[in-house]
Structures are given as C-alpha cells and as structure tokens.
Amino acid sequence: MTILDTDILAPAIPADDVITRSGHEAARTQRRLSALRAARAVFVAHGYHGASMDEISTRAGMSKPVLYTHYASKLDLYLAVLQGYLDRMVDGIRDALAADAGSGDKVRRAVLAYFDFVDEDPGGHTLVFESAVPSEPCVRWRVRNAMGECAVLVSAELRAAGMDDVRAYACAFGLVGASHSAARHWLDAGRPIPKSEAVDTAVALCWNGLSGTTRR
Incomplete structure (x- = not known):
C-alpha cells in the first residue's frame, strides 16, 4: 500500500x-x-x-x-508563577547582550536589565529572591538555575573579549551578583537617586574591574 x-x-x-x-x-x-x-x-x-x-x-x-x-497543588501554581518571573529575568539579560554594541555598553545594558526587573515589578522580585518557601528544593533549584543562565550569557561575552573560561565564568557570577545586590539595595533604600545614576554607579564598579581583568 x-x-x-x-x-x-x-x-x-x-x-x-x-x-x-x-x-x-x-x-x-x-x-x-x-x-x-x-x-x-x-x-x-x-x-x-x-x-x-x-x-x-x-x-x-x-x-x-x-x-x-x-x-x-498550590506549590505547582507557585512554581509556575515563579518560573514566569525567572524567564523574564533571563530574557532581559539575553536581550541586553544580544545588542550590536561594544563590551562596555553591553555590561551597562545587562546591569540595567537587573534594575528594570527590580524596578518594574518589586513584588515579583520579592517573590523570586525572598521566597517564603526557600527550603523547597524545587524552588532553590529554579532560582539557582536562572542565575546560572544569566552568568553563562555574560561569561560568553567575556570569553569573546579574550578572557579564559574559568575567569570568565567567575567574573560573570560576580557581575550577576553585584548587579542584583545593587539593584535590590537601590529599591530597598526607596530609589534615593535616579535609576540611570544608580546603574552608572554599578557599571563603574563592574566595568572598571572587568576591563582590567580582560586586558590581563
């Protein structure tokens, strides 16, 4: 047939x-x-x-x-909501680094993506990073995995700029952590300065260090 x-x-x-x-x-x-x-x-x-x-x-x-x-269950629904916020965070970093720009501008765009994530939906940021159920392995895994995805994206840019794999990944985690901490402090402090100035301050810290490390 x-x-x-x-x-x-x-x-x-x-x-x-x-x-x-x-x-x-x-x-x-x-x-x-x-x-x-x-x-x-x-x-x-x-x-x-x-x-x-x-x-x-x-x-x-x-x-x-x-x-x-x-x-x-309620946990299943919570995880679905949580994953939506995490996907938005990772997509923000991916979009920032996909721009046709120099390394310094990409760093600024990546830092700004964290500030935007915190600033545009503070409740979502709290849900992700101050979860009431952090002891749940599935919650910890999802947050850790999303932060790792962001670091992988940043490390790829650092490797392209000439940094070796080990240092690129270590610096990428540093950038991700510093951006998150700076954005969270800015929000908790009541947005004491304009977001653009807060981003510039964080970028100065991150980029001055990263550019020196890349040259070495």
Whole structure:
C-alpha cells in the first residue's frame, strides 16, 4: 500500500470537530492564563503561606475544582508563577547582550536589565529572591538555575573579549551578583537617586574591574 493509499483510507476529521477542538484548547489556555494572573497577584500580596487556592480561584473567576484541573497543588501554581518571573529575568539579560554594541555598553545594558526587573515589578522580585518557601528544593533549584543562565550569557561575552573560561565564568557570577545586590539595595533604600545614576554607579564598579581583568 502506498502512502497515498494510506492517506485516502485514513478517516477524515470533520471540520466542525477541528474547530471545536481548537476552541476548547483556546479556552483552556485562557483559563490557565487567568489562573496565573490571579495567583501572581495573590502570592505577591500575601506570600506563599498566606495565599489560598480559594482566593486565587475566586480572583480568576473559576471554581476551585476547575483550578485544580490546571494545577495539582498550590506549590505547582507557585512554581509556575515563579518560573514566569525567572524567564523574564533571563530574557532581559539575553536581550541586553544580544545588542550590536561594544563590551562596555553591553555590561551597562545587562546591569540595567537587573534594575528594570527590580524596578518594574518589586513584588515579583520579592517573590523570586525572598521566597517564603526557600527550603523547597524545587524552588532553590529554579532560582539557582536562572542565575546560572544569566552568568553563562555574560561569561560568553567575556570569553569573546579574550578572557579564559574559568575567569570568565567567575567574573560573570560576580557581575550577576553585584548587579542584583545593587539593584535590590537601590529599591530597598526607596530609589534615593535616579535609576540611570544608580546603574552608572554599578557599571563603574563592574566595568572598571572587568576591563582590567580582560586586558590581563
């Protein structure tokens, strides 16, 4: 039997069924997004332990049993929200380093990406780095993995600038840690100076050291 024969003999899927199935998938996706938006607001407002699936389901406009068909537990829902923030952080660094610019400008863009992440959604930053469930291995792993991804992206730029692998990775972790600490201090202090000045200060610390290390 040829492939053509097989195709002819295969039962056709009615167009109405395809449309119905597509509609169901779209509705399911929309419900998941609604659940994530609601959970994000509740977790940021009340923390992990203070949040309840009852409040999340009500805010999402669905019953709790329906919510559980999308996320098996509160921890599963928390991890989904957490991963969304972590992905945004990593994507910010990736976009900053993908620019067609010199090394110094890329460092500034990478540092700015951390400040933007902290500044544009302080609640999300708190959720990521001050999690109420840090003892959960899956939470620690996700945060550590995201920070590692950022360091890998930065280290690739440092290697391209002539630094050896070991020092590039060590300096990349230093840059990531310094950027995060500086941005967090700036936020906790009540944004005492304009963000651009805070970024310039952090960049001066990072880039003066990195440029010297690269030359060596």
